[in-house]
Amino acid sequence: MMTSYNVAILGATGAVGTRMIEQLETSSIPVKTVKFLASKRSVGKVLRFKGQDVKVEEATPEVFRGVDLVLSSAGGSVSKKLLPAAVKAGAVCVDNTSAFRMDPNVPLVIPEVNRAALAQHQGIIANPNCSTIQMLVALAPIYRQYGLKQIVVSTYQAVSGAGQSAINELLQQTQQYLKQEPLTANILPTKNDIKHYPQAFNLLPQIDVFEDSGYTHEEWKMIHETKKILLADPDATQIKVTATCVRVPVVIGHGESVYFTVTDQTATTTQIRDLLAKSPGIVVQDDTRQQFYPQPLNAEGKRETFVGRLRPDLENTGAFNCWVVSDNLLKGAAWNTVQIAECLIEDHLL
Amino acid sequence: MMTSYNVAILGATGAVGTRMIEQLETSSIPVKTVKFLASKRSVGKVLRFKGQDVKVEEATPEVFRGVDLVLSSAGGSVSKKLLPAAVKAGAVCVDNTSAFRMDPNVPLVIPEVNRAALAQHQGIIANPNCSTIQMLVALAPIYRQYGLKQIVVSTYQAVSGAGQSAINELLQQTQQYLKQEPLTANILPTKNDIKHYPQAFNLLPQIDVFEDSGYTHEEWKMIHETKKILLADPDATQIKVTATCVRVPVVIGHGESVYFTVTDQTATTTQIRDLLAKSPGIVVQDDTRQQFYPQPLNAEGKRETFVGRLRPDLENTGAFNCWVVSDNLLKGAAWNTVQIAECLIEDHLL
Known part of the structure; x- marks a missing residue:
């Protein structure tokens, strides 16, 4: 039994x-x-x-x-x-x-x-952290196959990461905006801090509280969790990570614009795309001719991490951009x- | 007279x-x-x-x-x-x-x-282009004082950049979302392309049409306009630029997460912040202790470009992150x- x-x-x-x-x-x-x-x-x-x-x-x-x-x-x-x-x-x-x-x-x-x-x-x-998870689902196969030297990530994070009360606040503010009423803010950008700002039709470059370094704790997490997870490999080499985390007026599904450089300078966009397509937990949505790319509304309710817009930095060999989306309440x-x-x-x- | x-x-x-x-x-x-x-x-x-x-x-x-x-x-x-x-x-x-x-x-x-x-x-x-303007208002003083080697930018662009009909579409989709009706999309991400997707509570990593390189024309503009504007200086040195442009459900005001590296490795965050504060067209909004940073809702109707979240990459000397916001219909x-x-x-x- x-x-x-x-x-x-x-x-x-x-x-x-x-x-x-x-x-x-x-x-x-x-x-x-x-x-x-x-x-x-x-x-x-x-x-x-x-x-x-x-x-x-x-x-x-x-x-x-x-x-x-x-x-x-x-x-x-x-x-x-x-x-x-x-x-x-x-x-x-x-x-x-x-x-x-x-x-x-x-x-x-x-x-x-x-x-x-x-x-x-x-x-x-x-x-x-939700933002770390989806970024590393996408980057870990690349790290293992080609090595990673640097990650520069900018996040586009949904309000559900701040809980149900933040979702309610965004929806209420949205109603207020449409009725041209003043927007009331009591929760976002973060319950843990003093000031609160409207999120509806707005961007807030603060997730969690600020550290003395000038980075938010969310950004700190992306940097340090990435190292704890990837660099536990006995043959790991250092990876430089920097992050900017921004809350956007989306209910569910984080987006990430990820710039990364690889150690193996022979790696091509096609090789990396093929590698991601066969890697666990990833769905590649990447066909610019068909305007096919990851979107939060399409990722909602799914367990996978969606990767698209993969392309080389046209002026730096071994450097690439991609766009990563996942349901922050599920895979995140x-x-x-x-x-x-x-x-x-x-x-x-x- | x-x-x-x-x-x-x-x-x-x-x-x-x-x-x-x-x-x-x-x-x-x-x-x-x-x-x-x-x-x-x-x-x-x-x-x-x-x-x-x-x-x-x-x-x-x-x-x-x-x-x-x-x-x-x-x-x-x-x-x-x-x-x-x-x-x-x-x-x-x-x-x-x-x-x-x-x-x-x-x-x-x-x-x-x-x-x-x-x-x-x-x-x-x-x-x-609107995205180029606000980025270069912020970066040009840094370029002239310290030299710029590389720019990695991720944009958070308001729908008004796609015209009044795109604003109307976002507001209509927002109403539909709140009523749990299907979202109708006929304009965004761009009138010039075939497929249209909902923008309300969603992120669209496509602004303008795609080039063969895998970059959108908007990204191409940010790269090439930057070079035309900055590198016309007779003593200009090459700047490497890469861009990811994303449309967000904001009506007015583009955000930009800008990662940049300077030639003069002695440049400090304080020096750069002071330089920007006395540069034309810029308002520095950068006090993390007071949760003070640029937001599109606050930039609406203003002629200036707002810069905040300036901080060094903790692992790369001469590299910095900042957050730039401006009214895309005015300065842009x-x-x-x-x-x-x-x-x-x-x-x-x-």
Whole structure:
């Protein structure tokens, strides 16, 4: 008889949590029981799982007794507080927050990129930042085949990355804009900072708070998570990474304009395109004659990362531009988390 | 007595044309008479200029008799057809279309950057592409002071760059999205191409048509106009430029994430910020502690180019990132055109 698992979803009522439920339903994970956990204010709310009603329970350190697998997306402070208790209770936790990402004892995993790192887990596995995930799904095959020297990325990030309340705010502001009313802003660019600005029909070059370096924490994550994930290879060479992260008035689906230079100067655009087309998790959408390229509205609800507009820098050998789009709530969050859990089971690590 | 001029605005009823009228009204140009010219279908429409009604006339080769100055934004094919007739009739033409930009006999001018090139005009002066203008207002002072080796730019372009009909389409699609109706697309990403896609809550990595190189014509313009404008300096050294142009669901105001490397490796972020703050046409909005950075909604209606998020690439000496925003209909089009006309008068070239 196949083993089945008691699964808890922490932060089940949020934008990512609700997608985790859907992704778990359609995953290969044999589920014995589910617990949907959230803060006090959501207790008693009823969600559905495989046709059954499930009542939301309060997330407390005691609730993890008997749980085998925790999928967590309730915010960094909640993860820091509760996941150690879950691990103590015997659960393995896949955490979608930034709480443990840079912890040297916690693998930071994109299954298509560094699945082998799962074997090192000590109870917690971290899901990278959404922007990092889709960029590395696209770049890791290139890095392995041709070497990467430099990455310059500019992001076009959807508001759903800031949660359901940010989606609601964008839609409300959009209504206000159309009625020529003043736009009210209480959440974006980020709940964690003091000032809030309208996002509807606007661009905000701030995601998360600013570091002393002048970079935002989101940009910091893209730089440092990329290094943690790619440079764990024993034969890794240094990669220079710089990032500019911008929030755009899109609900779901991040876009990324990625400039990269490769070590192997003989690499051609055609070779790289062919490599990406056969790489896991990637769909190449790249035919300029047919005006075929990735778009957030088309990526919504899909698990893959979409790559297009691949072309050489016409003045620098070994340098290329491409355009990468993925559903930030799925591959950038809920799906990558559930996918890690699938891999843990397949690799006998749960 | 001060000389005054007979001015014609070609394409007066469009998104740029209506701004040209406003910018002309508030300019230092002494206007004797105005003619508002457009296609047959707008003839008889009444527009206002300095409190007076002005009837729109049909743009024909004959209509330029007695006109001293033509401000033109009616599309490249119209400019190609009519501006030679205007020049023959004795007018000087400032053209906002792409028709003559790369013509070696036509100066391509941003007054803050290469005003001296106006002296070479033979009747037509071209206004650069909107994305090129705001990037070079920001980068030209850096180029002159420290030298520029490389530019990697990713644009976030407002739909007004595609005209009033594109603005109307975005607003209609936005209404449809909020009502959960299918989005109808007939104009964007570009009228000149076959397929059309929804822009509301979406990103379209295509502006203008694709070249065989895999770059769009908009990207081609940013690369080649930059070289024409900056490298006309007799002591110019080569600059490598690459660009990715993306349309975003914003009505007015282009954003640009600009990565650049300088020749003088001793240049610091503070020096560059100070240089920009005292350079013409630039407003530095750069205080991350105060969450102060350029935003399209704040740039709308302003003539300046706004620069912020200036910071060094933490891993490459002499490399920097910044974020540049400007009203694409004003500095990117109508204001730059009227500003060129002001300079022609001041420099006794009209």
